[in-house]
Amino acid sequence: MFRWLSNCFCNIRINAKLSIGFGLILLLTVVIAATGWYSTHSIISRSDKISQISNINSLISSLGTQYAQYQRHHSQPAATALFQTLDTIEAQHLQLASLLTAPEERQLLTEQQRIIKDYRAHLSRIGESFANRDAEFTTLDSTIGLASKQLNDAVNDIVRASENAQQNVINLQAIRQLFQSIQQLMLQVHDFDYTNEAQKGRGALEGIDSIVHAVDNILGASHGEPQPNLQRAAQTLAQYNQHLQRFAHEVASSEAAGKQLFEASAQLDALNQQLIDYQATKRAGDVRSAQRMIVVSLIVAIVLGVLAAWFITRQIVQPLLQTLALAERIASGDLSQDIVVDRQDEMGQLQRSMQRMVVNLRNLVGNISSSVKQIAGAAERLSNVATQTSSGIHTQKSETEQVASAMNEMVATVQEVARNAQQAQRAALVADQQACAGEDVVGQVIEQIERQAIETGKSTAAMSRLKEQSDKIGTVLDVIRSVAMQTNLLALNAAIEAARAGDSGRGFAVVADEVRSLAQRTQQSTEEIEELIISLQDGTAHVVSVMETSRALTASSVDLTRQAGSSLEEITRTVSTIQQMNLQIATAAEQQALVAHDINRSVLSVRDITQRTASASDHTASSSVELANLGKQLEHIVKQFQT
Structure with missing residues (x-):
């Protein structure tokens, strides 16, 4: 093969040989440039994917801040902002789905979409729980105000009564203690509404139970005397107790849903981090592959360039050296050797x-x-x-x-x-x-x-x-x-x-x-x-x-x-x-x-x-x-x- 190629090149003119050699070098340069462009394009595409995943990660991180504001204020704008962020994340997922082709990536993206749907469902339940909770809290305020008014009326009834003055004094002291307990209860309820701590909710329930029990004791000490306002106050406090229990249940329900939201947010963050890690790993692999391709292309270019230079140089220098050796023999007086010429070029x-x-x-x-x-x-x-x-x-x-x-x-x-x-x-x-x-x-x-x-x-x-x-x-x-x-x-x-x-x-x-x-x-x-x-x-x-x-x-x-x-x-x-x-x-x-x-x-x-x-x-x-x-x-x- 090499002898045939050498014989073919022997009959080509020197300028054509040089043109072929430099053309091969230019072709190899174009191949190296194309390899670098393809590798760079792949790395840039992978970086764009990582950037889009990072944007989704930022949106997922903002969910926690928005939910904290929603949990604190229970306002509709905060809920709307949360749902808008979820909509943005889903839109980003749709754009990202068109870029991701690996089964592992698409599986992680599908899992994220499922968790977002669960997050939306939990957020809807939390909204309902917050609405019920706010309604119960409003009812608690009105109920406790009604009970306070009824106790004031009961105090007026006891003051106007002329019989059994000593017992009336005892009842007035007990009712005054009830007012203090009601004020403390209102503070506990407000604190429970602000902190959502179950321990404070149990303290409020224990406080209303003690107040109802105290009213029953006052009614029992009246020895059958009519106390209509005190009885109505006892009924109102019993209703307050029921509303407080429902309020505590809604708080517990919203807290449980909030924990599920935090878990879903943590899962979203973990899946998103897996996507980022996967893309980073792929990008590192692309970088290594690009480096290998460029190195291989460079080595092939160097080898082919060296071979072309050696071959063309051999086609020119070897006959030139033969001719020079012949001239040296003639100069030294040796005329006994002949050379066989089968080339058609200038040499x-x-x-x-x-x-x-x-x-x-x-x-x-x-x-x-x-x-x-x-x-x-x-x-x-x-x-x-x-x-x-x-x-x-x-x-x-x-x-x-x-x-x-x-x-x-x-x-x-x-x-x-x-x-x-x-x-x-x-x-x-x-x-x-x-x-x-x-x-x-x-x-x-x-x-x-x-x-x-x-x-x-x-x-x-x-x-x-x-x-x-x-x-x-x-x-x-x-x-x-x-x-x-x-x-x-x-x-x-x-x-x-x-x-x-x-x-x-x-x-x-x-x-x-x-x-x-x-x-x-x-x-x-x-x-x-x-x-x-x-x-x-x-x-x-x-x-x-x-x-x-x-x-x-x-x-x-x-x-x-x-x-x-x-x-x-x-x-x-x-x-x-x-x-x-x-x-x-x-x-x-x-x-x-x-x-x-x-x-x-x-x-x-x-x-x-x-x-x-x-x-x-x-x-x-x-x-x-x-x-x-x-x-x-x-x-x-x-x-x-x-x-």
Whole structure:
């Protein structure tokens, strides 16, 4: 395949090849640009989806704020704003559904739409609950106001009554307490309406129960006396109790629905976050895919560009190098090689022209070849003669230099041999005397050091015995210290017994004190002796250590002295070697006589070589004449070249 492609490109002109190469590079650049545009478009589309999902997330977050306002004010505009936000979210879902294609995304979007429908249903129920709750709260206010009016009327009835004044006073005090309880109840109800706390609702219900119970107690204490306003107040408070229970139920219902709304809002937020995470993951995947596509496109472009450049360069440079090599061979005089040209481009035309030039030069050189052969024969003979002449001359020179060098070396060697022989003889005698004296001294040193080692060993043994005796003294001191301590204790016991005996034991107590004092001084003296003995033992141990070290050094000195004796023996043997070398010097003198004979033979050889050089010079003259004639013929042939 490559050979076929190469053959096809061989016949294309160079400008067409360059156009193809640059066109391929431009095409690859367009491919890389298209890949980058497609990748960028995909990333931008994914970012638009994330932006739209984020908008939905902002709307979902605003639902909580709007519901808090609606819960606080129970106003229709707040409810309308909530439903409008839900409508906006559903519209955004419809727009987003047209952009999302993955099944996972559409499933999350469908789940969000279902939760929004549930959110709308819960919000409708909360609206109904808020309406019922507000109506009940209004009824509670009017009912409690009616009950207060009826209690005031009951107070007026009790004031106007003239019978049973004491009971009337008790009833008035109870009704006054009822007014205080009603005021506290109204505060609890308002607080319950504001906070929606179940505990405060239970407190309000317990308060109304206690008020109704108090009214019943007042009616029971009237002993059958008619109290129409008080009875109507009791009925009104009973109705208030019922409305309060329904109000508490509506509060609980709205709170439960509100919790469902918050749960639905949290689910919407979680699903929306999953959509954002999914889109972010997809965007990251798109970025990685875009990077891979761009890198792959770039690598392919680089590879194809390099291959195209290499191929086109090969199509141009390789034949150019072949042509250059052919020109170099022609310049160096090599006309034996032909080139086969099968190209039709400019490089093929150049190679064919070079081939025609090679053929013409080869024919021209062939005509010169016969004449050059004759010249070569004459030149060869002349060269042989010249070589013989030069060799003879160089040999003569070398032999002459050898004669001079040999004569100088012989004279210097003889003189040096004489001096060395005298010095060697004197050195041998001195070395022999010194070696003998050294052996005697070394023997005396060895005996002296060995005696010193024996005395050092005796000193070490004596110091060891001294240390053992010091240790025994320490043992005796321990016994003395123990006896002194026992004596001290006995004296102390005796003093105690004498003190018990009173006046009769006073003299014995004096003796006991003296004994104890003596025992204490004995103990102190024993401790001082012990310190001295410890110091003596430390000194003895140090001396023993030093003696051991000295004995080791003495043993080392004995070894070194014996080594010195061995060295002296080596010196003695070296002196014998020197005497043998004197014999070798005499032998060398005999060899110098033989060198003189060699010099004589070299001189004779120089004479013979000179004769052969004269004969070779005659042959060189005749060969030179023939070479001159052939040079004229070669000059005539060379005139055919144009310069």
